[in-house]
Amino acid sequence: MSLSRFLIKRSLQGLFVIWGVITVVFGLRFISPGDPANVLLPPDVDPEVRAQVIAELGLNEPLYVQYWEFVSGIPFGDLGLSLVTRTPVSARVVAKLPATLELAVAATVVAVVIAIPLGVLSATRRHEPADYGATVFSLVGISTPNFWLGVMLILVLAVQLNLFPTSQRPIGLDGIALLLVGGDPGAAIRGFGTWLWHITLPAVTLGTYFTALITRLTRSGMLDQLGQTYVRASRAKGLPETLVRYKHALRNTLIPVITVIGLQLGTLIGGAVITEAVFAWPGLGTLIINSINARDWPVLQGSLIVVAVGFVLVNILVDALYAYVNPQVAYD
Template sequence: MRRVLQGIFVLWAVVTIMFGLRALSPGDPVNLIAGQVPDQATRDQIRQDLGLDQPMYVQYLDYLGDLLTGSLGYSYNQRRAVTDIVAQHFAATVELAVAATVVAIVIAIPLGVVSATRRNQPADYGATLGSLVGISTPNFWLGIMLILLVAEQVGMFPTSGRGVAFHDAMYMVFRYGYVGDLLSWLSYIILPAITLGTYFTALITRLTRSGMIDELGKPYVTATEAKGLPQTLIRYKHVLRNTLIPIITVLGLQLGTLMGGAVITEEVFNWPGLGLMFIESLRNGDWPVVQGIVLFIAVAFVVINILVDAVYARLNPQVSDE
């Protein structure tokens, strides 16, 4: 309950800050809607319909009231409800963020375990060097290089777009046993997922390595070795389990960060998610859409944090007693 109350306060702060930025931003929304219409009466009517003729505090209270009823407003540019726009692009962003997280987990955790168990050996040096390169590589540059080298030169993957939605591809698999759409979806998402997940992979690798090294020096590891348990079982069932709490925390935080930070990757690969729509709306001065996307990402971030608290309290009951 305390986490939920903190989350509500965070969301209120996000709403307030975004509304303040909207008020301070240059430009007139009427120009975006009316275009080149010179009729002042028409422009005044649009301003009145949008409530822009009201004092700023009245507009703020009206906006809060709309949010409490589930309305994010209407797009100046697309003439549609912001809720519909966010819902249309949300799935693509979630697909990309989850795919990047899967890439990071599949690569980083085994790499971190190998690095920790083979300290000061070539495998450890290679993992450390790879982590340093991954953390230091800008994702927009990596995305462009992947397009130029892998997509253009080798011709293995598409360079832009989404192809087909994941849920549509899975429907075809379960309904008709057709995997063509799923393979198409994989071909489109591999390069963006690698681009977005590289930094994440390097971070989790370093975190897993340091956590494993700390755990390997504890007495219970010596006791399990004395019992004759296989090294693989000791590393992955006992040692890695005790290393998971900080890893899960970072996973949850980074998943929320990936959803909000996929803007550059979506722009590079023309991935039709919230990030690409955010950039387009910001360029057009479509502030209702900008506010709606930022608020939606903030809600996702808060919910993910609460779920992370619940998961690692489950893994370590001592956390829930604090």
Template sequence: MFGLRAVSPGDPATLMLGEGATQELIEHVREQEGLNEPIYVQYFDYLQGLIVGDFGYSWRSNREVEAMVIERIPATVELAVVATIVAVVIAIPLGVISATRRNQPSDYGATMFSLLGISTPNFWLGLMLILLFGVWIGVLPTGRRAVGFGEAMVTLVQYGSATGLITWLQHIALPAITLGTYFTALITRLTRSGMIDELGKPYVTASRAKGLPNVLVRYKHVLRNTMIPIITVLGLQMGTLMGGAVITETVFNWPGLGLRLIDALDARDWPLMQGIVVFIAIAFVTINIFVDAIYSYLNPQVNE
């Protein structure tokens, strides 16, 4: 991404100072920011800053990049976590029902839902949800959130008022559904295929021959073994949601990293864009390490 600075249109110094700035002032800013250096020199200077935790300053607002990233992290994490919860709560029961009732109407319905979920673009779904629930019915807000999850919980604990939590749920409902729809369809299909594969294994036949109830066999043994690949996909998709919420946050004006990335792109604010991308990469790696730990717990054989 750093190399795109060299080929992107526009002079960063001119963007920082405005079109009315004198050439002398522009050259001074270019020298001060190191923009007159070769691109490889700028790159190594940037890497040296990253090593000591210095992400630089935003060209547009002249604020520290790490501060601008950190203040938007909670909103993005909230949206990604709630979207994941929505997807898991809906997808796993659908996948189990579809696998245990093959070639029945419920199976066809779950398959059709998965197909529609994977095929529907997020931006179109978001606009349709806004039109339906925000404009026609008018039961849910469609703009920027009024309160964060942390603030809502503080209000609930300290004052015993659930008003803030209800407001937060109302604002996050549509963005979470929009972001989690593709995820829901993916997990549904994965659960169905995993359950079908596990149900055909000898240990299921042996468990039923021992007289164990079907519900116990289905949910304690079969679903547990099916969850191993699902957990892996959940981790990968969680990292993807962190970086892939750009469109959803833009549609709903959600104050997260995605919306800030779009604003930085419009302003050609490269230090801010790079800082956001670096954070998303770090978050993706961290989440995958955490998923590997859970995978080892669910399947101890991987450690042997």
């Protein structure tokens, strides 16, 4: 199967997944407690005014009519209007999405940069202190809740040592790009340094579990590959040990690692809610929490749909990267 046919097939499958998510998210509104009209109106409002507001919001329409009106606008980017602010949901979600993507990508970079070398070191020095240290690090990283870790990092590194800020996102990558376009590299470098300074603690908090997971997966894969026949044959031919480890064994190990990285990147996009709340990071997680508290269902639905679309796209990209890492993997 060619790459184009594979992408078409996976895209069609992804559309069905997204449609399922849209349907489930739409149905959750009707089984969840709370009435959106109660958020907009005081308890002692006149019943006629209440009925008029419900009619204006379309909440009195049959379920199938509401579902069709909701679904039909999604392909055109119309996610409805916020019940609280009466502004387009798509605009609010798009405004918050870059911050979440920055945090997810930064956490992934932290995890990959630390985990893969640590996993290789642990596998090549099995039953040595380096291996035991990597194993302990993995167990601690997987066992540590990210909300507790975030609070501890703030207390120690931000409050006690004053090395990092406690919260906020002063400038995003989009702002740095504007500085570069404006022709002021010095300001762009300072802006990037400020952004890096603020994102370090949230990225470490969000990426710690991911780092531990990739470390254990890399170690397991490397141990399996180092025991294969082709590795012994490569050594028998006199190839340098570094070449055997990193070009041959590590490359084959990266296939499951790429899978987990792709899946976890999609998970990080939607799972950064607690981390964003701890560090007041203005992303989709903060928007989801605020919309839940305000019973703003259109904003919540739009945010979850965008997360689902991002998860599907990341999975398709990961599958397409298989053949690049290992040409023996076919697109079927």
